[in-house]
Amino acid sequence: MCGIVGYIGNKEAYPILIKGLQRMEYRGYDSAGVALLQSKEIKVFKCSGKVADLEAHCQGKDISGKSGIAHTRWATHGEPTDVNAHPHFSSDRKIALIHNGIIENHIALRQALIKEGYMFESETDTEVLIHLIEDIHKKENIDLVESVRLALTQVVGTYGIIVLSVDDPNTLIVARKGSPVIIGFGKDEYYVASDASALVEYTKKVVYLNDEEIAVLSKGNDLVVKNIHNETVPHSIQKLQMTLSQIEKGGYEHFMLKEIYEQPTSIAESMRGRLNLKKEIVALGGITEYEDKLLSARRFIIVACGTSYHAGLVAEHLFEDLVRIPVEVEYASEFRYRNPIIYEDDVVIAISQSGETADTLAAVELAKKKGALVLGICNVVGSSIARATHAGSYTHAGFEIGVASTKAFTSQVTVLTLMALSLAMRKEKIQRKQYTQMIAALEDLPNKVKYVLDSVNATVQEVAIYMKDFSNVLYLGRNYNYPVALEGALKLKEISYIHAEGYPAAEMKHGPIALIDENMPVVVIATKKGTYKKIVSNIEEVKARKGKIISIVTEGDVDVKNLSDFVIEIPETEEMLVPIIASIPLQLLAYYVAVMCGKNVDKPRNLAKSVTVE
Numbered sequence: 001m002c003g004i005v006g007y008i009g010n011k012e013a014y015p016i017l018i019k020g021l022q023r024m025e026y027r028g029y030d031s032a033g034v035a036l037l038q039s040k041e042i043k044v045f046k047c048s049g050k051v052a053d054l055e056a057h058c059q060g061k062d063i064s065g066k067s068g069i070a071h072t073r074w075a076t077h078g079e080p081t082d083v084n085a086h087p088h089f090s091s092d093r094k095i096a097l098i099h100n101g102i103i104e105n106h107i108a109l110r111q112a113l114i115k116e117g118y119m120f121e122s123e124t125d126t127e128v129l130i131h132l133i134e135d136i137h138k139k140e141n142i143d144l145v146e147s148v149r150l151a152l153t154q155v156v157g158t159y160g161i162i163v164l165s166v167d168d169p170n171t172l173i174v175a176r177k178g179s180p181v182i183i184g185f186g187k188d189e190y191y192v193a194s195d196a197s198a199l200v201e202y203t204k205k206v207v208y209l210n211d212e213e214i215a216v217l218s219k220g221n222d223l224v225v226k227n228i229h230n231e232t233v234p235h236s237i238q239k240l241q242m243t244l245s246q247i248e249k250g251g252y253e254h255f256m257l258k259e260i261y262e263q264p265t266s267i268a269e270s271m272r273g274r275l276n277l278k279k280e281i282v283a284l285g286g287i288t289e290y291e292d293k294l295l296s297a298r299r300f301i302i303v304a305c306g307t308s309y310h311a312g313l314v315a316e317h318l319f320e321d322l323v324r325i326p327v328e329v330e331y332a333s334e335f336r337y338r339n340p341i342i343y344e345d346d347v348v349i350a351i352s353q354s355g356e357t358a359d360t361l362a363a364v365e366l367a368k369k370k371g372a373l374v375l376g377i378c379n380v381v382g383s384s385i386a387r388a389t390h391a392g393s394y395t396h397a398g399f400e401i402g403v404a405s406t407k408a409f410t411s412q413v414t415v416l417t418l419m420a421l422s423l424a425m426r427k428e429k430i431q432r433k434q435y436t437q438m439i440a441a442l443e444d445l446p447n448k449v450k451y452v453l454d455s456v457n458a459t460v461q462e463v464a465i466y467m468k469d470f471s472n473v474l475y476l477g478r479n480y481n482y483p484v485a486l487e488g489a490l491k492l493k494e495i496s497y498i499h500a501e502g503y504p505a506a507e508m509k510h511g512p513i514a515l516i517d518e519n520m521p522v523v524v525i526a527t528k529k530g531t532y533k534k535i536v537s538n539i540e541e542v543k544a545r546k547g548k549i550i551s552i553v554t555e556g557d558v559d560v561k562n563l564s565d566f567v568i569e570i571p572e573t574e575e576m577l578v579p580i581i582a583s584i585p586l587q588l589l590a591y592y593v594a595v596m597c598g599k600n601v602d603k604p605r606n607l608a609k610s611v612t613v614e
């Protein structure tokens with residue numbers, strides 16, 4: 001959620017901070033602010049709206065300063081107003097703070113501080129934290145770093161914070177629990193942000209702060225990292241695996257479109273070094289060490305949220321079909337509060353693009369506590385979930401900036417397919433012939449995806465023109481294509497704000513069929529193989545009630561085509577790989593509908609890319 005960025009060094013801080021906010025704006029974009037240290041005071045500029053609004057707000061003002069902090073917000077406590085925007089100040093305006101996360105005990109702390117005479121300007125939980133730090137600093141007469149540490153011992157919740165103080169102009173204080181913080185090293189300077197994208201332009205040398213660690217960034221001095229118990233802890237400098245071109249639009253109008261079109265490459269990257277057609281080998285280095293444990297697992301439990309949950313639903317089919325191990329797929333947010341039964345011989349697989357989703361991270365911690373082996377399928381290298389899990393495989397899809405997940409989904413399914421195949425072979429649950437066919441189909445997958453991208457565009461745009469004026473759309477699929485229906489509906493609703501539901505096609509007659517009339521477009525994923533014949537009957541049922549059918553079919557299809565108002569053809573492939581290919585036109589459809597409706601596709605309202613609050 002919120003993006004935080006800080007700089008201390010010899011350069012002008014403002015351009016670095018604003019660029020950092022622009023790069024992280026996908027984390028939250030309802031208000032933004034910046035604090036700059038200028039001789040004996042901290043200047044704060046903040047306003048509701050996007051980073052561009054903040055820039056306009058700063059126009060013509062004195063924005064000098066060699067150190068500063070900045071924030072782009074996704075509101076949790078208090079509306080997205082100017083006052084609620086970060087940074088927040090101490091009462092004497094000598095200390096400023098930005099925060100990503102949630103202080104859960106903010107009400108109790110606020111009441112105690114009000115009794116002490118503190119006045120609150122905003123409704124945020126963050127302002128409680130700055131006054132708490134201030135209170136300890138004044139009363140205990142101790143230095144600011146120690147005041148921050150003591151304040152954090154009283155806090156229940158999550159935080160990634162940066163503190164700037166007039167009295168110690170050469171220092172930034174940084175801390176994290178549950179919200180990511182990355183520190184970048186320059187020459188006599190430090191950069192800090194919640195996201196590597198804000199740093200990559202300036203440095204590749206970084207330290208990932210761990211939970212309950214506090215770092216002191218002093219200009220010209222070595223980094224000092226302590227834990228919440230005031231013990232100095234070692235830190236290791238790592239090389240950032242990211243390039244600038246990965247986080248720029250590269251000529252596309254939107255990041256989402258760029259990321260959709262990157263899929264032939266991102267899928268190939270997910271398979272690189274893991275698939276060898278000649279040697280007929282599938283191997284995922286990250287989990288080899290644990291393969292025996294995986295093979296003897298009683299059960300796989302997949303935990304994830306949103307689109308990653310849909311990838312998990314596809315994996316349920318893959319693992320059960322290929323490996324014959326029972327699978328449960330759970331919303332991480334439900335799992336973590338359900339006191340679930342987890343056996344020590346269960347394997348829990350957490351799927352997350354960002355690797356920062358708070359609920360998924362909590363589910364990982366819970367599963368670890370209960371003794372299960374926990375694997376991560378993450379995209380962001382070095383992310384919290386990647387580091388919290390025992391082992392795992394990165395998806396290597398490249399940086400995903402559009403809030404609506406596209407290439408991350410297809411890469412997740414690709415990696416999960418590789419995992420299922422490799423385990424199936426080791427467990428001798430798959431015939432050599434099927435194994436070889438699957439490897440060949442996977443090898444050809446990037447080409448097929450490219451072919452779809454090249455061939456469906458015009459038809460998809462025609463469908464979008466038709467669909468954009470409706471208020472509701474149903475998406476239907478069965479078997480492997482049921483998660484595709486859920487994912488197609490999620491894509492449409494999150495970026496176009498048109499209400500859309502994904503449903504297992506045969507469930508229609510148990511309720512939703514009541515909704516069908518000539519004003520209800522129904523997108524049906526009806527590819528050949530599997531339950532094709534069954535879904536043809538389901539389409540007939542919709543048609544009989546005047547529903548409009550938009551179908552995704554296998555090239556050469558006749559039966560579904562005859563029943564459809566619009567047809568989008570995709571090439572034939574192994575049934576297990578259809579979710580990857582079939583999701584591409586649905587991503588494009590959501591994209592074009594949203595663009596035609598004039599919506600901000602990369603930054604849809606109320607959403608943020610990385611959901612670090614529960």
Ligand code: F6R
Nearest residue numbers: 306307308352353354357404405
């Ligand atoms: C939808 C979308 C979200 C994410 C969800 C989980 O397009 O992007 O539903 O899939 O917030 O995020 P990660 O995968 O980062 O854990």
